[in-house]
Amino acid sequence: MNPELGQVALILALLLSGLQCVLPIVGAWRGSRPLMATARSLAIGQFVFVALAFGILMWSFWIDDFSVAYVAQNSNLALPWFYKLSAVWGAHEGSLLLWMLILNGWTLALVVFGGKLPEAFFSRVIGVLGFVAFGFLLYMITTSNPFLRQFPISANGADLNPVLQDPGLVFHPPTLYMGYVGFSVAFAFAIASLLGGELKSTWVRWARPWTNVAWGFLTLGIVAGSAWAYYELGWGGWWFWDPVENASFMPWLIGAALIHAQAITDKRDGLRAWTLLLSIFGFAFSLLGTFLVRSGLLTSVHAFAFAPARGVFILVYLAVVVGGSLLLYALRAPKVTGGKSFALASRETLMVIGNLMLTVACAMVLLGTLYPLVGEALDIGRISVGPPYFGPLFLILMAPLVLALPFGPLSRWGKADLKVWRNALIRIVALAVAAGIIGFILGARGWYQLLGITAAVWVVAGVLLFAIKRWREAPRGKRYPFEMLGMMMAHFGIGVFIAGAILTTSMSVEQDVSMKPGASVDVGGYGFHFNGVTETQGPNYRAQQGTVMITRNGKPVVTLHPQKRTYVGGQVQTEAAISAGVFRDLYVSLGDAIGDGAWSLRVYDKPFVRWIWGGGVLMMLGGFAVILDKRFRLKRAVEPEAVRAQPEPETPRKWAEGEA
Amino acid sequence: MNEVARKPIARFVPLIVFAALIAFFVVGLAWNQTHDARFVPSPLIDKPAPAFRLPRLNDPTQFVTRADMLGKPYLLNVFASWCFACGDEHPTLMAYRDKFGIPLIGYDYKDAPQDARAWLQRHGDPYHEVITDQSGETAINFGVYGAPETYLIDAKGVIRYKHIGPLTPDVIAKELEPKIRALEQAGT
Amino acid sequence: MKRLLIIMIMALALALSAAAFAIDPLPFRDTAQRDRFQHLTRELRCMVCQDESLLSSNADFAKQLRRQIFDMMQQGKSDNEIKDWLVARYSTFILYDPPLAPSTIALWFGTPAILLAGGIVVVVLLRRRTRPAGMIAEDPGDDW
Numbered sequence: 001m002n003p004e005l006g007q008v009a010l011i012l013a014l015l016l017s018g019l020q021c022v023l024p025i026v027g028a029w030r031g032s033r034p035l036m037a038t039a040r041s042l043a044i045g046q047f048v049f050v051a052l053a054f055g056i057l058m059w060s061f062w063i064d065d066f067s068v069a070y071v072a073q074n075s076n077l078a079l080p081w082f083y084k085l086s087a088v089w090g091a092h093e094g095s096l097l098l099w100m101l102i103l104n105g106w107t108l109a110l111v112v113f114g115g116k117l118p119e120a121f122f123s124r125v126i127g128v129l130g131f132v133a134f135g136f137l138l139y140m141i142t143t144s145n146p147f148l149r150q151f152p153i154s155a156n157g158a159d160l161n162p163v164l165q166d167p168g169l170v171f172h173p174p175t176l177y178m179g180y181v182g183f184s185v186a187f188a189f190a191i192a193s194l195l196g197g198e199l200k201s202t203w204v205r206w207a208r209p210w211t212n213v214a215w216g217f218l219t220l221g222i223v224a225g226s227a228w229a230y231y232e233l234g235w236g237g238w239w240f241w242d243p244v245e246n247a248s249f250m251p252w253l254i255g256a257a258l259i260h261a262q263a264i265t266d267k268r269d270g271l272r273a274w275t276l277l278l279s280i281f282g283f284a285f286s287l288l289g290t291f292l293v294r295s296g297l298l299t300s301v302h303a304f305a306f307a308p309a310r311g312v313f314i315l316v317y318l319a320v321v322v323g324g325s326l327l328l329y330a331l332r333a334p335k336v337t338g339g340k341s342f343a344l345a346s347r348e349t350l351m352v353i354g355n356l357m358l359t360v361a362c363a364m365v366l367l368g369t370l371y372p373l374v375g376e377a378l379d380i381g382r383i384s385v386g387p388p389y390f391g392p393l394f395l396i397l398m399a400p401l402v403l404a405l406p407f408g409p410l411s412r413w414g415k416a417d418l419k420v421w422r423n424a425l426i427r428i429v430a431l432a433v434a435a436g437i438i439g440f441i442l443g444a445r446g447w448y449q450l451l452g453i454t455a456a457v458w459v460v461a462g463v464l465l466f467a468i469k470r471w472r473e474a475p476r477g478k479r480y481p482f483e484m485l486g487m488m489m490a491h492f493g494i495g496v497f498i499a500g501a502i503l504t505t506s507m508s509v510e511q512d513v514s515m516k517p518g519a520s521v522d523v524g525g526y527g528f529h530f531n532g533v534t535e536t537q538g539p540n541y542r543a544q545q546g547t548v549m550i551t552r553n554g555k556p557v558v559t560l561h562p563q564k565r566t567y568v569g570g571q572v573q574t575e576a577a578i579s580a581g582v583f584r585d586l587y588v589s590l591g592d593a594i595g596d597g598a599w600s601l602r603v604y605d606k607p608f609v610r611w612i613w614g615g616g617v618l619m620m621l622g623g624f625a626v627i628l629d630k631r632f633r634l635k636r637a638v639e640p641e642a643v644r645a646q647p648e649p650e651t652p653r654k655w656a657e658g659e660a
Numbered sequence: 661m662n663e664v665a666r667k668p669i670a671r672f673v674p675l676i677v678f679a680a681l682i683a684f685f686v687v688g689l690a691w692n693q694t695h696d697a698r699f700v701p702s703p704l705i706d707k708p709a710p711a712f713r714l715p716r717l718n719d720p721t722q723f724v725t726r727a728d729m730l731g732k733p734y735l736l737n738v739f740a741s742w743c744f745a746c747g748d749e750h751p752t753l754m755a756y757r758d759k760f761g762i763p764l765i766g767y768d769y770k771d772a773p774q775d776a777r778a779w780l781q782r783h784g785d786p787y788h789e790v791i792t793d794q795s796g797e798t799a800i801n802f803g804v805y806g807a808p809e810t811y812l813i814d815a816k817g818v819i820r821y822k823h824i825g826p827l828t829p830d831v832i833a834k835e836l837e838p839k840i841r842a843l844e845q846a847g848t
Numbered sequence: 849m850k851r852l853l854i855i856m857i858m859a860l861a862l863a864l865s866a867a868a869f870a871i872d873p874l875p876f877r878d879t880a881q882r883d884r885f886q887h888l889t890r891e892l893r894c895m896v897c898q899d900e901s902l903l904s905s906n907a908d909f910a911k912q913l914r915r916q917i918f919d920m921m922q923q924g925k926s927d928n929e930i931k932d933w934l935v936a937r938y939s940t941f942i943l944y945d946p947p948l949a950p951s952t953i954a955l956w957f958g959t960p961a962i963l964l965a966g967g968i969v970v971v972v973l974l975r976r977r978t979r980p981a982g983m984i985a986e987d988p989g990d991d992w
Contacts, residue, residue, distance in 0.1 A: 235870065235904040242899065270977070277674060284678075297688050297697075311689050319682045326675035333671055343981040349974060356966050364959040371946075371955045373688045380951040382700050386901075386944025388891050393959055415981040510886060514873040591871030602871040698898060703939040770908070796912055803937040805895035805909050 020130025168228030179218020406462020452502025490622025497615025524605030
């Protein structure tokens with residue numbers, strides 16, 4: 001009877017979320033402390049029931065309960081236990097339950113860590129999250145119930161798709177959802193401020209740590225997905241501009257813009273309306289991504305199985321949540337523009353330009369992703385939009401951002417010291433050109449490789465120059481506050497990423513070869529020696545395993561064992577063998593027996609490919625580091641007065657709480 | 661220093677753009693209900709069928725060419741013994757083979773002739789004639805990318821209609837038969 | 849029924865993929881020709897496994913088309929000629945690089961248009977909100 005308990009738990013969670021989206025908000029509106037106090041208990045209660053439902057589903061997988069249709073569709077007696085557990089989120093219904101669990105996790109975190117927020121504001125935030133949860137739970141219960149039973153009970157399940165039988169499934173969806181769903185917190189803060197008519201921008205400072213963590217997790221989730229695709233799919237690619245990948249990249253771009261806009265609003269009280277709008281957009285794109293993946297509208301290997309009701313419901317949900325927010329924004333966004341003035345040459349201007357490029361890049365990705373649907377709907381023929389569109393356009397749009405990147409930190413708020421800019425420019429140009437020349441001497445050829453080197457050094461030099469300047473000029477003990485450290489790490493990560501992405505794309509070598517046992521081929525200065533194929537067995541598959549020994553200058557480096565697996569369900573899967581290195585990966589995929597004892601193999605030399613993910617991880621760490629800054633510690637709960645518009649003086653304001 | 665309030669209309673722009681996006685998705689979902697996105701419309705409609713010269717399944721020494729087929733419209737059905745969906749389509753073809761009013765030619769795609777013969781023997785042969793394309797090279801010229809696929813070719817050798825996926829009575833009634841009627845009336 | 853069709857085609861694709869893999873040694877003349885081949889086939893969509901490129905797809909169809917493209921390259925055909933040949937048979941759907949045509953004007957010019965619009969907004973914003981540097985007060989409190 002366990003699975004039915006799961007259904008009951010979800011329904012109870014639904015009821016609680018319904019109360020959660022009403023009572024605290026009414027309480028805040030009416031100033032009723034008892035009503036506002038319900039927020040915490042309702043949030044905790046909802047978390048308990050959703051966690052219970054999730055636990056029950058996981059339990060059903062653990063004990064191979066094939067009476068539950070979802071388990072039967074996605075699991076198998078022979079499936080290793082860790083994949084049984086992660087199969088919970090391997091398909092549509094379970095992934096929604098994971099989404100819900102994570103939403104509740106974030107809400108719980110707010111209850112635990114947000115205790116010092118003003119009560120009315122806090123209640124509104126929890127209320128908004130309750131509204132988000134309510135819609136999602138309703139969606140799950142009505143169209144995507146993971147606890148449906150199927151009789152007669154099959155003796156064995158269908159098996160998890162072999163592509164998903166991989167550590168990537170354990171990491172990628174949960175971290176990705178932490179990011180996606182985490183943007184709901186920034187969203188809730190923004191809506192709460194609109195509901196409450198907040199004029200002061202203190203709420204932005206409160207929102208910043210939450211937004212940074214969400215963005216950090218999203219970065220990690222995307223990196224995990226990219227790395228997973230790289231070694232799982234067998235052809236050395238790490239980004240395909242696939243519609244579902246784009247669905248995760250768009251919120252990432254908005255998130256990156258948002259954390260910078262929040263900084264401006266927090267410190268200079270500027271761009272208030274834009275920060276509000278971006279906060280809404282961030283979560284809107286998360287929801288949009290969720291919609292696109294399950295709507296059946298996109299051709300993608302990632303897309304979940306489609307049913308019409310699911311697509312329609314999420315569209316309605318999207319329309320209500322985002323449409324409602326944008327309406328609220330239109331009606332109640334601060335009409336008075338304010339904030340400290342700034343000169344044309346200033347950090348604010350550079351960050352505005354950065355925001356512009358990130359937002360336009362997001363719009364470009366949206367346009368390209370949706371355009372094939374336009375072609376279908378308007379019957380103008382089937383058009384495909386792929387990497388040849390997204391790649392060059394993204395590069396062009398990011399160019400101004402990369403150029404400006406070193407100068408942002410070097411500028412002051414309000415007005416930049418042009419002498420500093422000029423000196424920095426000279427040094428950075430010199431370093432970038434020198435790096436290009438050194439690269440050329442070391443063997444880099446082609447404008448694209450040189451671009452990669454110079455752009456990466458441009459960014460990294462900027463970070464280093466800033467670090468040195470800061471070291472010289474700031475007093476001891478206050479040299480690198482965490483916020484600044486985070487910024488430096490993240491920007492440094494961008495440089496590393498640029499190097500990795502451009503160099504791997506332009507320098508990779510890929511070769512299909514046919515080899516008899518004993519033959520060898522030379523790729524990228526390494527010798528690949530093929531030693532034949534043997535049969536092996538895994539827990540739920542049989543495999544043909546090749547042995548390839550790699551040598552450099554005659555000395556053995558590593559032995560790789562690429563496999564071709566046939567799973568219990570009949571699916572065939574290539575498992576590439578990779579020798580990972582800091583500066584290059586060597587990669588071998590096994591093909592077919594061609595006859596005469598010969599086999600086809602694909603051999604790759606992929607320089608700097610790990611830098612792509614290394615850069616991403618640095619960006620994530622930077623995002624996480626920022627929140628440790630003492631700026632974000634709330635000293636005590638304060639009620640901000642809902643004061644009507646008053647002229648704001650030019651002198652620096654001391655915020656009531658948390659002034660460093 | 662405060663600025664004068666911006667024109668409120670600008671605040672509504674994001675909402676309006678978003679509403680347009682939602683409307684677009686509604687159209688998209690509706691389209692999805694009636695179309696299968698995997699089936700790509702053929703660029704060869706109303707263009708001459710490619711020239712071909714393929715052996716007959718039952719007598720590989722004899723060949724059928726496009727020129728041989730001129731003068732009368734006919735249906736070309738791409739199938740193979742390894743194709744699951746062709747098995748699905750098969751009863752429909754058996755039922756309709758004489759109801760079409762025009763010859764039904766089987767196009768055995770990337771199949772060993774003995775496998776095709778065995779398959780037809782086992783399930784029945786709805787075709788008036790079967791030609792084989794073992795290598796699949798000619799099929800590329802037709803824009804074939806899977807089986808089953810069905811072409812309606814008119815008396816002048818021009819492709820008038822292509823259906824991807826199994827033929828169903830529904831598709832035949834709604835799409836194929838009207839096209840055949842139209843050809844008969846036009847006298848082509 | 850439509851669901852069934854999708855499953856059937858998927859099964860077809862799987863049946864085909866078991867037979868051959870994307871790994872396909874071809875006798876390239878030199879590295880340049882190999883690079884050209886890889887670049888070209890990466891930009892073409894496999895019609896059977898529609899979310900994969902011709903270079904990476906395991907489908908038998910993809911293998912056949914790769915051979916065809918290789919032959920055409922050996923015959924001296926240019927990339928554009930090869931693409932035209934494929935589009936005549938499989939429509940523009942096979943190209944990952946959307947051609948510049950009346951149907952794709954919004955696609956190719958949409959982004960510059962958005963950039964322009966955004967740029968205008970930013971310029972207007974900056975003109976309204978910025979002050980000459982001399983008028984900005986020194987703000988030592990806001991160090992970072």
